[in-house]
Amino acid sequence: MEFNLKIWRQKNAKAKGHFETYHISGIEEDASFLEMLDILNEQLIREGCDPVAVERGCQSSGPVSFDHDCREGICGACSLYIDGRAHGPDDHVTTCQLFMRHFKDGATITVEPWRSAAFPVIKDLVVDRTAFDKILQAGGFISVRTGSAQDANNILIPHDKAEESMDAAACVGCGACVATCKNGSAMLFVAARVSSLALLPQGRPEAKRRAKAMVAKMDELGFGNCTNTRACELECPKGITVAHIARLNREFLKAKFSD
Amino acid sequence: MADKFTSKIPDGPLAQKWTKRKSEIHLVSPNNKRKLEIIVVGTGLGGASAAASLGELGYNVKIFCISDSPRRAHSIAAQGGINAAKNYQNDNDSIYRLFYDTIKGGDYRAREANVYRLAEVSAAIIDQCVAQGIPFAREYGGYLANRSFGGVQVSRTFYARGQTGQQLLLGAYASLNKEIAAGTVKSYPRHEMLDLVVINGEAKGIITRNLVTGQLERFGAHAVIIATGGYGNTYFLSTNAMNSNGSAALQCYKKGAYFANPCFAQIHPTCIPVHGDQQCKLTLMSESLRNDGRIWVPKKLEDVEKLRKHQIKASQIPEEDRDYYLERRYPAFGNLVPRDVASRAAKERCDAGFGVNETGKAVYLDFSEAIQRLGHQKVAERYGNLFEMYEKITASSPWEEPMMIYPAIHYTMGGIWVDYDLQTTIPGLYAIGEANFSDHGGNRLGASALMQGLADGYFIVPVTIGDYLSKKFAEPKTDVNRPEFAEAEKAVQARIDRxxxxxxxxxxxxxxxxxxxxxxxxxxxxxxxxxxxxxxxxxxxxxxxxxxxxxxxxxxxxxxxxxxxxxxxxxxxxxxxxxxxxxxxxxxxxxxxxxxxxxxxxxxxxxxxxxxxYVAAWEYKGEGVEPELHKEPLVYENIKVITRNYKD
Structure with a gap:
């Protein structure tokens, strides 16, 4: 297969970005999107392109930087806004599990980084998502010290509750929900953590503090408000639903009213 | 360095060794812990759990990772589960049996004392993880569910769908976040350790490269813990994450830490086969699938031919023409033989010409019998996300046709040599999790990597490091302007420039x-x-x-x-x-x-x-010089060393 790739290039956080277009051919249908980018990078390196060469007048900025790691859809490192959709045209996958058979041969594919005020670009397609870590540091945990726990089977959790908690816990922290939201809201991300813990008895003692602290941190870090467009749910690679946002809202209101 | 190359296994009966060691270890008082600094490199299960636990104890911890967030560490990709000797199933499991299975599974090349301790603390790991809010699978009565894994005859594996590693890591990461918020741990994401700094023979710091700015930075501490995982990516194609690497461990080796049993690499039997030259990563299909999936190849070579030409489908081959070779060769364990045995058996069939895909390098993992026996819903609950993942990658549905699998590099049992305290041959340098060599011998059993990472991080190194640090609290903070730091940084700079x-x-x-x-x-x-x-x-x-x-x-x-x-x-x-x-x-x-x-x-x-x-521990002797082999004899006092037999 062959493609024209229109890719966002940006030297660093301060630089002004621009699109560059590359042609690539000989791609197997079974290659993943990121393998295709690997092949493109090999090609660009062999052509002698790099950011230094650009200063000498080279037309291409060289290998494209993008975040990736596990390549099996679980680490949440990969991002990419592909043809206007977070993680590309396939549903319920991260970019690393998107395969070229989902594209038309000869197509022009536009690739951009997550675009959100809370996720500044580091380089090309790489963004800074430390805001997510900060939200979780505000309260996305149960305060148990190593060694204090009682026997695991002393805490009974109904099968369905555990499953529902697991549905929310499946969040990989990729940021697709934020990137796809017109308000740049992190509600689905926050809701996944709050909801997963709120469903479990272990999570109840700190439920109020957690909901308030995490929402406050989200606001502080420049994420937008939720206006119930449900775009996040559609693009979440792990199929996390807005039902968890509803639970977050309940938890948050309960906490506020008891103040 | 001979004196540092002793295993320091405590005397006394096996079951009392850990208790005895703990009672001998000197303590550090809370006011002195505040003065001590510890560097942890790596944020997977080992690193995150160690840093969180050390932070809780009151030490000043700095933690480093190469990703944008500690949560991305490759532990996250572990699918199937975590072992613990809880005996919740009443199937006669015990600490001894988990110990025995691990030693036997490792083909008698691991230390008895270390493995027994691992089994001993395993139950507390599950308690800890449940308390953190990890949504393990539950029975309808609300009790924890278990499943079986290869190489054992009991059900002792706890799991969270096919995402157990993810959930355990998010638990450890949550505890880490709690400590970051409390100010005891400082996190340095997108930092790569490029050298270890040794002062007067002791580990005192690291040189990192800030991966965003490219600056080299110096960090000093009273002790350093390496938790950077294995070196499976030496093979380029492996199930490891693309950024997983052996560099931190190798830098320690070059600075004097012995490297043990490097040749012990695990080849996992159930991975999605290689599809072509453009591939850069192999995907694992969890071993838990072997609980209910049956592995086979056709008995007749003419069926193999037709399969390769896409003239027939696997599901059309009648039962009597299928060779369930693991069940045939190893009737006692069947599809649940250990990984090394299953991998070699697959290679044997494929080498004999029975491989089922175009490359001839694949065997079937078939769920049709399980779907019939358990029903769609049960199978979906156990393996749904794995089936989905398989279908996404291969565009073939395991509900209709058997999966195709082939062995791939997955884990490295070898690693930095450590003594019973998990201290390396460099005082003040500790290695935990996959980065060390200690517990799995020549082969690791499924669902034991998560157990070891968390055992080391939550329960072992936070205790044993105290023994070393109890002699260091009067020492001032390490000065990063010392010449040893300058030299190390200069060497790194030279590598980069070259x-x-x-x-x-x-x-x-x-x-x-x-x-x-x-x-x-x-x-x-x-x-x-x-x-x-x-x-x-x-x-x-x-x-x-x-x-x-x-x-x-x-x-x-x-x-x-x-x-x-x-x-x-x-x-x-x-x-x-x-x-x-x-x-x-x-x-x-x-x-x-x-x-x-x-x-x-x-x-x-x-x-x-x-x-x-014996354990083969290699000492670095300089660039281009052959390393020196040191041998640590393995002594089995509690287990009779026999030939591993999974046949009867």
Whole structure:
């Protein structure tokens, strides 16, 4: 297969970005999107392109930087806004599990980084998502010290509750929900953590503090408000639903009213 | 360094060794803990749990990772589960039995005392994880559910769908976040350790490269913990995450830490087969699938032909024409034999011509019987996300046709040599999790990597490091302006300058792929003397070519992924050579290490206890000089060493 790739290039956080277009051919249908980018990078390196060469007048900025790691859809490192959709045209996958058979041969594919005020670009397609870590540091945990726990089977959790908690816990922290939201809201991300813990008895003692602290941190870090467009749910690679946002809202209101 | 190369296994009966050691360990009072600094490198299960636990104890901890967030560490990709000797199933499980299975599964090449301790603390890990809010699978009564894994006959594996590693890591990461919020731990994401700083023979700090700015930075501490995982990516294609690397461990080796059993690499039997040259990563299908999936190839070569030509589908081959070769060869364990055994058996069938895909390198993992027996819903609950993942990758549904699988590099049992306290041969330097060599011998059992990472991080190193630090609290903070730091930084700078100045024609990945081919061909599932000697030569040549002709684009002072990869590949050459050297020395078949010269008439692995019942610990002797082999004899006082038998 062959493609024209229109890719966002940006030297660093301060630089002004621009699109560059590359042609690539000989791609197997079974290659993943990121393998295709690997092949493109090999090609660009062999052509002698790099950011230094650009200063000498080279037309291409060289290998494209993008975040990736596990390549099996679980680490949440990969991002990419592909043809206007977070993680590309396939549903319920991260970019690393998107395969070229989902594209038309000869197509022009536009690739951009997550675009959100809370996720500044580091380089090309790489963004800074430390805001997510900060939200979780505000309260996305149960305060148990190593060694204090009682026997695991002393805490009974109904099968369905555990499953529902697991549905929310499946969040990989990729940021697709934020990137796809017109308000740049992190509600689905926050809701996944709050909801997963709120469903479990272990999570109840700190439920109020957690909901308030995490929402406050989200606001502080420049994420937008939720206006119930449900775009996040559609693009979440792990199929996390807005039902968890509803639970977050309940938890948050309960906490506020008891103040 | 002879005195530092003692295992320090406590005296006394096996079951009391850990209790005894703990009672001997000197404590550090809370006001002194505040004065002590610890560096933890790596944020997977081992690193995150250690840093969180040390933070809770009151130490000042700095934690480093190469990803944008600690949560991305490769522990996250572990699927199937975590073992613990809870005996919740009433199937006669016990600490002893978990210990026994692990020693036997490791083919009698792990230390008794370390493995017993691992089994002993395993139950507390599950308690801890449940308290953190990890949504383990539950029975309808609300109690925890279990499943079986390879190499054992009890159900002791706890799981959270096929995402157990993810959930355990998010639990450890949550505890880490709690400590970051409390100010006891400071987190440095996108920082790569490029050297260890040793002062007067003791580990005192690290040199890192800030992966965003490219700046080299110095960090000092009273002790350093390495938790950077394994070196499976030496093979280029593996189930490891793309950024997983052996560099931190290798830098420790170069600074004097012995490296143990490097040749023990695990080849996992159930991975999605290689599809072509453009591939850069292999995907694991959890071993838990072998609980209900049955592995087979056709009995008739004409069926194989038709399958390869797509004239028939696997589901059309009648029952009597299928060879369930694991059930045939190993009736007592069937599809649940340990990984090394299952991998070799798959290779044997494929080498004999029965491989079922176009490349001839695949066997079937079939769920049709399980779907009939358990029903769609039960199977979906157990394996739904794995089926989905398989279908996404291969565009074939395991609900309709059997999965195709083939062995791939997955885990490395070898690693930095540590004593019973998990201290390396460099005082003040500790290694935990996959980065050390200690618990899995020649082969790791499924669902034991998560157990070991968390055992080391939550319960062992936070205790044992106290013994070392109890003598250090009067020492001032390490001054990073000392000449040792300057020298280490200068050496790192020289490496970077060299790589950026070569300006050749070949890419880092293309050379790494070649290294991978050499490793898989000669240091893979079957190894022999001639091949291993050849591999050492080929790696040397390739390395020479790398320094002559690699092209690393860009500059140091920017986000530069090619430079990151080039630095790691330098170290993979060294590790690959060390693996081949160790495999050459160990002229026996043992666990994941199969020497063609050492097999039974039936083609089963033949161990040589008389000559090789030892840990091979290698000491670095300088660039281009052969490393020196030190042997730690393995003594079995509580287990009778027998030939592993999974047949009856």
């Amino acid at each position: 790589l950026l100045s070569i300006n050749g024609k070949e890419t880092v990945d293309s050379i790494h792929k070649e290294l991978g081919h050499i490793m898989w061909e000669y240091v893979g599932m079957a190894r022999d003397k001639a091949g291993l000697e050849k591999a050492i030569g080929l790696i040397k040549d390739l390395r020479k070519r790398f320094y002559e002709n690699v092209k690393v684009p860009g500059t140091q002072f920017e986000f530069n992924q090619e430079l990151e990869k080039a630095l790691r590949l330098e170290d993979f050459f060294e590790i690959g050579e060390l693996m081949a050297r160790d495999a050459l020395n160990r002229n026996e078949s043992c666990g994941g290490h199969f020497r063609v010269e050492s097999q039974t008439e039936e083609g089963e692995a033949k161990r040589d206890d008389a000559n090789y019942m």
